Amino acid sequence: MSGTGTAVVAKESAETPLPPARVPRRRGTELALLVLAVGVSVLGYVHVGLARSHAVPPDAARYGAGLGVLALLAHLAVRWRAPCADPLFLPIAVLLNGLGLVLIYRLDLETPGDMAAPAQLVWSTAGVALFIAAVVVLRDHRTLQRYTYVSVVAALALLTLPILFPPVNGARIWIRLAGFSIQPAEFAKILLAVFFAAYLAANRTALAYTGRRLWKLQLPTGRVLGPIVAIWLLSVGVLILERDLGTSLLFFGLFVVLLYVATGRTGWIAVGLLLAVVGAIAVGSLEPHVHSRVKVWLHPFASIDAGDGPTQLAQSLFAFAAGGLLGTGLGLGDSILIGFAAKSDFILATAGEELGLSGLSAIFLLYALLVARGFRAGLALRDAFGRLLATGLASILALQVFVIAGGVSGLIPLTGMAMPFLAQGGSSVVTNWIIVALLIRVSDSARCQPDEQAREGVPE
Amino acid sequence: MIRHIRLAAAFSLLLMLALLVNAARIQVFQSEEYDNNPANRRVAIARYAQPRGDILVDGKPVTGSRDTGQQLRHERTYENGPLYAPVTGHASQTYGTTFLEDAEDAALSGTDPMFRPFPAWNALTRSEPPGGQVHTTIEPSVQQAAYNALRDKPGAVAALDPATGRVLALVSTPSYDPELLSGTGSTATRNWKRLNTAASKPMLNRALRQTYPPGSAFKVVTAAAALESGVVKDIDAPTKSPDPYTLPGTSTKLTNAVAGCADASLRYAVVWSCNTALANLGDQVGLRGMVRVAERFGFNDSGLTIPSPVSRSNFDTDMDRAQLALSSIGQYDTTATPLQMAMVSAAVANGGDLKVPYLVDRVTTRHGAIVSTRHPRSLDRPFGQRTAQLLREMMIGAVEEGTGENAAIPGAIVGGKTGTAQHGIANSGLPYAWFVSWAQPQHGARPAVAVAVVVEDAAADREDISGGGSAAPIARAVMEAALNAEP
Numbered sequence: 001m002s003g004t005g006t007a008v009v010a011k012e013s014a015e016t017p018l019p020p021a022r023v024p025r026r027r028g029t030e031l032a033l034l035v036l037a038v039g040v041s042v043l044g045y046v047h048v049g050l051a052r053s054h055a056v057p058p059d060a061a062r063y064g065a066g067l068g069v070l071a072l073l074a075h076l077a078v079r080w081r082a083p084c085a086d087p088l089f090l091p092i093a094v095l096l097n098g099l100g101l102v103l104i105y106r107l108d109l110e111t112p113g114d115m116a117a118p119a120q121l122v123w124s125t126a127g128v129a130l131f132i133a134a135v136v137v138l139r140d141h142r143t144l145q146r147y148t149y150v151s152v153v154a155a156l157a158l159l160t161l162p163i164l165f166p167p168v169n170g171a172r173i174w175i176r177l178a179g180f181s182i183q184p185a186e187f188a189k190i191l192l193a194v195f196f197a198a199y200l201a202a203n204r205t206a207l208a209y210t211g212r213r214l215w216k217l218q219l220p221t222g223r224v225l226g227p228i229v230a231i232w233l234l235s236v237g238v239l240i241l242e243r244d245l246g247t248s249l250l251f252f253g254l255f256v257v258l259l260y261v262a263t264g265r266t267g268w269i270a271v272g273l274l275l276a277v278v279g280a281i282a283v284g285s286l287e288p289h290v291h292s293r294v295k296v297w298l299h300p301f302a303s304i305d306a307g308d309g310p311t312q313l314a315q316s317l318f319a320f321a322a323g324g325l326l327g328t329g330l331g332l333g334d335s336i337l338i339g340f341a342a343k344s345d346f347i348l349a350t351a352g353e354e355l356g357l358s359g360l361s362a363i364f365l366l367y368a369l370l371v372a373r374g375f376r377a378g379l380a381l382r383d384a385f386g387r388l389l390a391t392g393l394a395s396i397l398a399l400q401v402f403v404i405a406g407g408v409s410g411l412i413p414l415t416g417m418a419m420p421f422l423a424q425g426g427s428s429v430v431t432n433w434i435i436v437a438l439l440i441r442v443s444d445s446a447r448c449q450p451d452e453q454a455r456e457g458v459p460e
Numbered sequence: 461m462i463r464h465i466r467l468a469a470a471f472s473l474l475l476m477l478a479l480l481v482n483a484a485r486i487q488v489f490q491s492e493e494y495d496n497n498p499a500n501r502r503v504a505i506a507r508y509a510q511p512r513g514d515i516l517v518d519g520k521p522v523t524g525s526r527d528t529g530q531q532l533r534h535e536r537t538y539e540n541g542p543l544y545a546p547v548t549g550h551a552s553q554t555y556g557t558t559f560l561e562d563a564e565d566a567a568l569s570g571t572d573p574m575f576r577p578f579p580a581w582n583a584l585t586r587s588e589p590p591g592g593q594v595h596t597t598i599e600p601s602v603q604q605a606a607y608n609a610l611r612d613k614p615g616a617v618a619a620l621d622p623a624t625g626r627v628l629a630l631v632s633t634p635s636y637d638p639e640l641l642s643g644t645g646s647t648a649t650r651n652w653k654r655l656n657t658a659a660s661k662p663m664l665n666r667a668l669r670q671t672y673p674p675g676s677a678f679k680v681v682t683a684a685a686a687l688e689s690g691v692v693k694d695i696d697a698p699t700k701s702p703d704p705y706t707l708p709g710t711s712t713k714l715t716n717a718v719a720g721c722a723d724a725s726l727r728y729a730v731v732w733s734c735n736t737a738l739a740n741l742g743d744q745v746g747l748r749g750m751v752r753v754a755e756r757f758g759f760n761d762s763g764l765t766i767p768s769p770v771s772r773s774n775f776d777t778d779m780d781r782a783q784l785a786l787s788s789i790g791q792y793d794t795t796a797t798p799l800q801m802a803m804v805s806a807a808v809a810n811g812g813d814l815k816v817p818y819l820v821d822r823v824t825t826r827h828g829a830i831v832s833t834r835h836p837r838s839l840d841r842p843f844g845q846r847t848a849q850l851l852r853e854m855m856i857g858a859v860e861e862g863t864g865e866n867a868a869i870p871g872a873i874v875g876g877k878t879g880t881a882q883h884g885i886a887n888s889g890l891p892y893a894w895f896v897s898w899a900q901p902q903h904g905a906r907p908a909v910a911v912a913v914v915v916e917d918a919a920a921d922r923e924d925i926s927g928g929g930s931a932a933p934i935a936r937a938v939m940e941a942a943l944n945a946e947p
Contacts, residue, residue, distance in 0.1 A: 257471075261464045304499040314499065320486045321494030322502050334502050357487040361480060368476040375469035379462060391465050398472035402479060411482045 041098025084448035127433030246417030327356025513591025541637035550638035625815030677879030678790030742788020
């Protein structure tokens with residue numbers, strides 16, 4: 001893995017600091033890839049127009065210019081404040097966001113009364129703006145360590161907030177303010193990742209090496225573990241009250257992964273899996289909403305046999321299947337049959353139908369690349385907080401993609417969640433842009449600030 | 461820590477891999493199963509995405525397509541729907557397809573592989589070839605004449621070109637406009653319910669799908685069997701049949717509507733429709749002989765398609781002598797579709813060479829390039845030339861001097877046979893009036909048309925109802941139209 005090479009470079013440089021000019025910055029690569037990403041998005045937009053009305057959409061140039069300007073501004077911010085950052089993050093984010101806009105615009109054509117693309121464009125702009133702000137303002141990711149407890153309080157506040165608002169579609173996860181719908185849990189993801197990373201970085205030794213031994217498991221002391229379990233229970237409890245199981249699953253996964261990475265104790269995985277299985281069985285059989293989801297997952301076509309017509313999951317599977325190897329072509333599928341949430345939770349089905357397995361594989365590879373680069377940045381860092389933060393952010397992306405993509409393709413029970421960058425949903429797009437900003441910041445630190453890191457090097 | 465981050469990364473990538481494998485499972489390995497799920501609307505959406513190909517009569521389309529702008533975009537329309545309904549059937553988005561719309565669906569919807577230049581064409585162009593054109597053998601003037609002649613009477617007409625088997629007319633009355641069922645939604649549902657519950661059964665294709673007891677019209681088949689089996693060698697020799705005739709093994713006496721049937725010759729019996737003589741001859745031919753000849757005419761064949769499916773006409777294969785005697789005059793369990801009786805007439809007209817009836821001449825692409833063409837084929841040879849000649853003579857006699865004189869056409873040779881069948885418990889139902897006939901131009905080398913007409917007669921006076929009275933004039937109108945249409 002190329003990560004090893006970077007780690008070696010980092011170790012060497014710890015002994016004999018290299019002049020900054022020697023580190024390849026790769027900003028040119030990033031710019032070239034950005035041009036490609038914007039180009040592919042515009043091509044997709046043009047293709048939809050050609051396929052649907054045999055004409056290039058009149059605002060294709062404007063769409064391309066808008067996306068191009070956003071990408072360029074983000075690139076300039078990176079060039080200015082994070083010159084050593086990994087050159088893949090930004091182009092992948094732009095491509096996925098651009099592709100998401102094309103897919104949403106394409107679905108808008110089927111629902112003339114409900115246009116989602118303009119709002120998504122506004123949110124994407126806001127996301128890029130926050131990205132730029134984060135890259136410019138946050139000069140060093142370790143600054144975040146100072147806000148460990150502020151993060152957790154803010155996260156819990158955000159998670160609790162929607163309980164005060166009326167439920168939307170059976171879930172209390174939105175708050176509506178001045179015409180905007182916001183999903184606070186999306187932002188809480190980042191804050192919780194920051195908290196977990198900071199707390200675990202500070203207490204990892206205690207967690208790993210102290211505590212009582214019970215049979216073969218070495219349990220950490222309650223004093224250390226107490227707060228983290230309490231907070232985790234609280235967040236998961238809130239989520240179950242709000243019936244947002246996807247996010248609850250995500251938090252649990254994030255918690256287990258970070259605990260395992262921080263302590264290096266396989267026992268955590270075992271405990272995590274055990275808790276997950278017990279929790280899944282308990283919630284799956286007790287909670288009617290979840291119980292029905294599990295039933296649909298096990299028998300996606302039962303409703304058809306019962307004469308009630310296809311469920312959304314069945315429609316989603318039909319859409320994927322209709323795509324086949326090459327897809328029907330952008331604009332030429334019938335994924336709108338999925339109905340409600342076709343542009344958000346089920347957006348991947350449209351990609352699957354219209355781009356086929358080939359296009360879907362490309363999208364999965366883009367996510368895999370984004371996640372792998374995140375982990376790689378973590379590997380290259382020398383401070384425990386940075387490593388845990390990068391691991392946490394990459395895990396959030398990976399788990400999120402798995403939970404929703406697996407849900408709409410029948411691999412696991414369906415839980416509502418947004419496909420990062422692709423799906424309609426303002427909070428999600430903004431959050432993912434911030435995640436990418438943090439990953440860029442972390443990867444920049446990994447490659448350009450070896451001297452500072454050397455001083456607080458961590459034992460392997 | 462490095463090792464654990466690596467493991468976490470490997471785990472994340474494993475999740476991505478699982479997604480990819482699952483996507484391949486759905487999109488490639490099991491896609492067909494999902495695609496063919498009846499609840500998957502894509503099949504229907506693709507089916508109606510482009511205009512359906514047309515069914516043509518004499519080169520002019522009798523169908524059309526309307527762009528509704530709905531999810532199922534194109535709806536079927538019909539020109540002269542009630543007239544051609546027995547030919548076209550309906551193509552409904554709600555209730556499926558029937559008759560030619562069904563039998564030629566692959567051609568009309570463009571899904572027939574014949575329409576693709578090469579197998580992977582659709583996948584590469586991402587488009588379906590436009591629907592093809594189905595050219596029928598129907599002769600519009602004959603069809604119209606039959607429809608006009610039946611008017612408001614429930615009944616059916618089937619007309620064939622005896623020399624080729626081309627179906628010249630298929631009419632069923634009362635009829636309906638198939639366009640009423642084309643779309644989806646409450647209008648189509650309401651129409652469907654109304655048409656299905658109507659007492660007059662307008663959606664019943666009487667020419668192909670309804671069987672009637674053929675009555676005396678079946679005597680042509682019995683006469684053929686008597687001649688072929690050698691029971692009758694001279695059609696002018698007495699048949700030694702008593703009047704009344706006691707059904708073998710019973711005390712039931714069979715009588716006649718006309719005089720002179722005692723010991724009549726076969727010619728007299730056919731011309732004047734003597735029940736006693738032909739029941740007796742059927743009994744003498746025997747079950748096996750009668751069944752063999754009837755089946756060679758097409759009876760007991762449940763697989764006939766033209767390509768619309770034709771109902772099975774029945775001649776029982778297991779009967780006692782009394783039942784056989786009754787079956788031989790088209791009673792008991794003997795039933796026939798109008799098309800079957802037109803085939804009987806066509807076999808006589810064409811010298812014993814029975815052609816397979818067919819309704820579709822050729823299928824072309826939207827632009828007229830021929831995809832497939834149909835050529836006449838022989839179904840069977842139920843009897844030889846000599847028998848054919850004698851049967852022709854007797855049928856001509858029935859028209860010139862016997863029960864069928866209402867069918868005579870000046871300037872043409874016409875042969876025919878009447879039939880009146882009673883049905884229902886104790887014959888309480890309304891009788892069916894039959895006329896089967898054929899016509900040949902006076903100086904023509906071959907017959908122009910073979911016709912079978914059935915009228916479910918609602919006339920009050922049962923005695924007066926005979927094939928000669930209500931059905932023969934209809935047959936004449938159809939034959940005249942066919943003779944005039946001859947090039």
